[in-house]
Amino acid sequence: MSIRIRQVTKRFSDFVALEDVSLDVPSGSLTALLGPSGSGKTTLLRIIAGLEHADRGSIHYADEDVTQRAARDRGVGFVFQHYALFRHMTVFENIAFGLRVRRIPKSEVRDRVNELLSLVRLDNLGHRYPAELSGGQRQRVALARALAVKPRMLLLDEPFGALDAKVRQELRTWLRRLHEEMHVTSVFVTHDQEEAFEVADQVVVMRQGQIEQVGTPQAVFEHPATPFVMDFLGNVNVFHGRVQEGHAHVGPFQIAFHDYPHAEPRAATAYVRPHELEIERSPSSSAALRGRIVQVNPAGAVVKVRLVEDGSQNEITVDLVRDRAHDLSLQIGETVYVRPRAARVFMPEVDYAI
Amino acid sequence: MPASTLARRVDASASSAVLRDRGETSVLAMRPHPLTLQLTVFERKEKRVDSAHPVHADKQQQPWRPAPVRDDPLWLRVALIGAAFATVGGLILVPVIYVFVQALQAGLTTYWQNLWGDEDTRHAIWLTMSVAPLSVLCNTLFGIAAAWTIARFRFPGRAVLTTLLDVPFAVSSVVAGLMFVLLFGMQGYLGPMLRAWGIQVIFAWPGLVLATTFVTLPFVVRELIPLLQAIGSEEELAAVSLGANPWQLFWRVTLPNIKWGLIYGIIQCQARAIGEFGAVYVVSGHIAGQTDTMPLRVEKLFQEYNNPGSFAVASLLTIMALVMLIAKLCLERILAA
Numbered sequence: 001m002s003i004r005i006r007q008v009t010k011r012f013s014d015f016v017a018l019e020d021v022s023l024d025v026p027s028g029s030l031t032a033l034l035g036p037s038g039s040g041k042t043t044l045l046r047i048i049a050g051l052e053h054a055d056r057g058s059i060h061y062a063d064e065d066v067t068q069r070a071a072r073d074r075g076v077g078f079v080f081q082h083y084a085l086f087r088h089m090t091v092f093e094n095i096a097f098g099l100r101v102r103r104i105p106k107s108e109v110r111d112r113v114n115e116l117l118s119l120v121r122l123d124n125l126g127h128r129y130p131a132e133l134s135g136g137q138r139q140r141v142a143l144a145r146a147l148a149v150k151p152r153m154l155l156l157d158e159p160f161g162a163l164d165a166k167v168r169q170e171l172r173t174w175l176r177r178l179h180e181e182m183h184v185t186s187v188f189v190t191h192d193q194e195e196a197f198e199v200a201d202q203v204v205v206m207r208q209g210q211i212e213q214v215g216t217p218q219a220v221f222e223h224p225a226t227p228f229v230m231d232f233l234g235n236v237n238v239f240h241g242r243v244q245e246g247h248a249h250v251g252p253f254q255i256a257f258h259d260y261p262h263a264e265p266r267a268a269t270a271y272v273r274p275h276e277l278e279i280e281r282s283p284s285s286s287a288a289l290r291g292r293i294v295q296v297n298p299a300g301a302v303v304k305v306r307l308v309e310d311g312s313q314n315e316i317t318v319d320l321v322r323d324r325a326h327d328l329s330l331q332i333g334e335t336v337y338v339r340p341r342a343a344r345v346f347m348p349e350v351d352y353a354i
Numbered sequence: 355m356p357a358s359t360l361a362r363r364v365d366a367s368a369s370s371a372v373l374r375d376r377g378e379t380s381v382l383a384m385r386p387h388p389l390t391l392q393l394t395v396f397e398r399k400e401k402r403v404d405s406a407h408p409v410h411a412d413k414q415q416q417p418w419r420p421a422p423v424r425d426d427p428l429w430l431r432v433a434l435i436g437a438a439f440a441t442v443g444g445l446i447l448v449p450v451i452y453v454f455v456q457a458l459q460a461g462l463t464t465y466w467q468n469l470w471g472d473e474d475t476r477h478a479i480w481l482t483m484s485v486a487p488l489s490v491l492c493n494t495l496f497g498i499a500a501a502w503t504i505a506r507f508r509f510p511g512r513a514v515l516t517t518l519l520d521v522p523f524a525v526s527s528v529v530a531g532l533m534f535v536l537l538f539g540m541q542g543y544l545g546p547m548l549r550a551w552g553i554q555v556i557f558a559w560p561g562l563v564l565a566t567t568f569v570t571l572p573f574v575v576r577e578l579i580p581l582l583q584a585i586g587s588e589e590e591l592a593a594v595s596l597g598a599n600p601w602q603l604f605w606r607v608t609l610p611n612i613k614w615g616l617i618y619g620i621i622q623c624q625a626r627a628i629g630e631f632g633a634v635y636v637v638s639g640h641i642a643g644q645t646d647t648m649p650l651r652v653e654k655l656f657q658e659y660n661n662p663g664s665f666a667v668a669s670l671l672t673i674m675a676l677v678m679l680i681a682k683l684c685l686e687r688i689l690a691a
Contacts, residue, residue: 051591071594078595084588088610097606098596149596 001062001152001185002027003048008057010043017043018054019209025202027062028183030176032190032200036232040209041189042157048187049155050074061152077146077184081158083138085130091117091141092126098149116144119178136167143175147182156188160195172199193233197221205229227346230271237277237316239343243268248345251309254287257345272343274319279305279328280337288337291316296330298322305330307338453672456665468666474643475667478651485559485647486627489566493623497574498616502608504575505582516579522571531565531636538564557639562647565633570623577619578612585611614689621685625678629671 003025010018018040025031033041046052048059050071058067066074086094093100095116099109117123120140130138139159146154159175160168176199179186190196196203197217205212205220205228213225224230231238241250242265248257250270260266280288291307294315303325305318316338320328330336458465469475503509504516522530538555539545548555555561593607609616631649638645642654648671655664 049595051595071591072597072599075597076595078592080588080592082588084592086589086592086607097593097598101593101596101598101602101606145592145596 003153003185003187004058004060005044005048006058006060008044008047008054008059010040010047010052010054016209018047021057021209021211023204023211023214025185025187027185029201030179030186030188030199031202031204032188032196033204033206034190034193034196034232035206035212036191038208039206041204041206044206045155045157045187045189049076049078051078075149075152077149077151077154079139079142079146079154079156079159081161083130083142085138085141085145087130089129090126091122091128091130091133094130094141095144095148097145102149112148116148119147120144135163136171139163139171143178147184151184153185153187156186158189158191161190161192168195175199205232207232224271224344227269227271227348230344230346235274235317237272237274239270239272241268241270242266243345243347248343250343250345251314252287252289253340253343255340255343255345259345260347266347268345268347270340270343270345272340274304274317275302276340276342277316277318278339278341279318279320279324279330280339281328283337284339288339289316290335290337293330293332293334293336296325296332298325307336310335450672453665453668456661457669459665460662464662465666468663469670472663474646475651475655475663477643478646478648478667479670481559481562481646482628482648485562485566486624488563489570489627490620490623492563492567493570493574494616494620496571497578497619498612500575501578501582505579506587519572519575522569527569527630527632528636530568531633534561534565534568534633534637556637557641557645559645561637562634562645565637566627566630569630569633570626573623573626574616574619577615577622581612581615614685618682618685618689621678621682625675625682628674 003023005021005023005025008018008021009016021040021044023044033044035041043052047054050066050069050073054067058065060066061074086097089097092113095113096109099112104112113126114123117126120143122137122140122144125133125137130141133141143159156175160171163171172195179199188199200217202214203217203220204214207228213220213229215223220229221233224233230236239250239253241248241253243249243257243260244265245263246256246258246261248255248260248268248270250268253270255270257268260268283290290310292310293305293307295304295306297304297306301322302319303322305320305325307316307318308314309316318338328336457468469479500515500519504512525533535556536542537544538548538561540549540556542556545556553560555564589607589611590603593603598606629649630647631653634647635650635653638647638650640646640650640654642651646654648667652664652667652671655667
């Protein structure tokens with residue numbers, strides 16, 4: 001069941017939540033709506049579900065126009081951020097709710113609910129009330145409840161936001177595996193980049209009611225279309241300068257930039273990821289940045305080094321592979337040279353948004 | 355230890371308390387003097403037994419001695435508690451007991467005769483027992499609808515509507531009754547038109563229901579609005595996304611969530627409706643045997659110098675009020691749990 005969103009606009013009195021948003025969600029895919037607070041991702045999700053109505057625009061499920069259809073007729077499974085379990089019903093009754101309102105016979109209901117309880121690994125907890133469950137268990141009940149009615153698509157609103165890190169990790173893996181088994185078109189909202197990258201087939205980066213970029217996690221990370229996407233997805237070092245005759249002169253660096261071959265200089269900004277910078281003890285070229293090390297953080301898979309550029313107070317973050325860091329054996333206070341292996345250059349006057 | 359804690363322990367069955375404070379254990383015991391009721395607090399300090407230095411327990415205990423004064427002086431505590439009891443006793447307890455004393459003064463058979471023997475009194479009891487529940491029913495339906503609308507939706511005039519719902523509280527009940535007379539009476543706007551259709555509102559039971567409904571209007575709404583706002587609409591949205599129609603949504607999701615608040619509001623509404631005097635007085639015309647409710651009957655009997663009779667009906671009203679009070683207390687216990 002593919003979803004086609006065309007030119008959706010939504011206003012809440014003065015606040016524009018969504019501005020002319022269009023998107024295609026392929027059938028059977030797992031799409032992440034990623035962005036900071038206020039970017040409109042939850043509003044878009046609710047409009048897809050029918051819990052909100054757009055001021056303008058249309059929503060299609062495959063070829064059906066569902067824009068005017070009420071939420072209860074859309075056949076969507078929705079999982080809320082704070083679970084929204086029915087507090088006065090047991091886990092069994094919660095999961096059975098969608099089936100009971102469709103007046104499905106009791107034996108069928110019982111079989112289906114037990115099947116789902118096994119699926120979410122809550123087999124013996126059917127008689128418990130939501131208040132007696134942990135956060136992770138509640139979220140699984142919410143998922144089971146949404147899946148009970150065999151929905152055409154699954155929509156999740158920051159499903160793991162309210163859980164602790166370990167449980168979040170487990171549920172992420174579990175959701176991915178579930179999706180691979182069931183192949184229900186799923187859309188979920190998150191502000192956590194790591195979550196989006198780990199779970200989703202397709203990432204939609206949003207900002208202030210508009211879509212910045214759509215693509216696979218790899219495409220979006222390695223080929224960001226706008227400065228915002230680059231900055232939002234992971235740490236980035238920013239260098240200001242100019243472009244002229246096919247080269248970008250930013251900071252002390254000189255980077256090839258064939259998009260601008262003209263002689264007239266234009267302002268530009270280069271974005272370099274921490275792992276794209278190299279640290280050397282002696283400069284390999286004249287265009288190297290000199291800086292003093294202020295922090296070496298050996299935590300995790302990479303060693304994070306922070307430097308302050310000589311002459312200015314710019315802070316630069318470099319991620320080094322452990323072996324390389326070990327070879328260099330950097331000390332705080334040392335002066336070293338930094339060289340970019342790759343960079344993305346953007347010209348501020350150009351509007352990059354889709 | 356705060357005064358309130360000590361006060362509770364005066365009448366509690368436990369006569370001692372244990373405080374643990376900074377490695378020392380204080381065992382407190384209170385002995386009220388049998389005649390003067392003066393409280394003496396005795397304290398015995400016990401050092402915490404350290405597992406590294408096991409010593410016999412009795413060597414650690416020190417003899418009992420009067421405790422140092424903590425915060426409020428004893429006389430102040432006794433005076434304030436005494437004043438509270440005196441107020442409740444004098445203003446509430448004594449009059450209520452007096453009602454029963456007066457009612458039963460002429461004997462049990464006369465009491466019974468006063469209630470069931472008198473035809474007008476019987477009618478008054480029946481009238482109250484039909485008008486009050488009917489008003490409560492109207493206000494329950496209206497209350498649920500209004501609370502739902504105000505709590506779940508935003509519309510122009512919402513704040514005004516919420517404020518208007520408090521008007522019956524602010525307006526004197528006599529004024530409320532007069533309002534209905536002006537609207538529905540023969541000299542009023544709608545009176546002649548309704549009379550032409552054969553409907554009489556003022557000086558008849560429809561007027562009583564109307565007046566009682568008006569006066570008890572806010573109880574259910576005011577109870578439900580904050581409750582619905584606190585519960586939030588997420589469960590309802592979840593139910594909608596799962597395919598529930600509005601009726602299923604209300605019965606299966608909303609109603610169970612507001613159940614206790616609703617019952618609480620209904621009890622308050624009923625209690626007020628039974629005892630309503632002012633508005634009903636104006637609207638009813640005070641016709642004995644036809645439009646007298648129980649409070650009005652009490653007043654009429656009192657005017658006729660029939661003390662045992664009026665107190666008998668009053669005692670019945672008081673019993674009803676007490677029953678509802680107990681129900682309210684039980685409900686509060688359940689809500690707090």
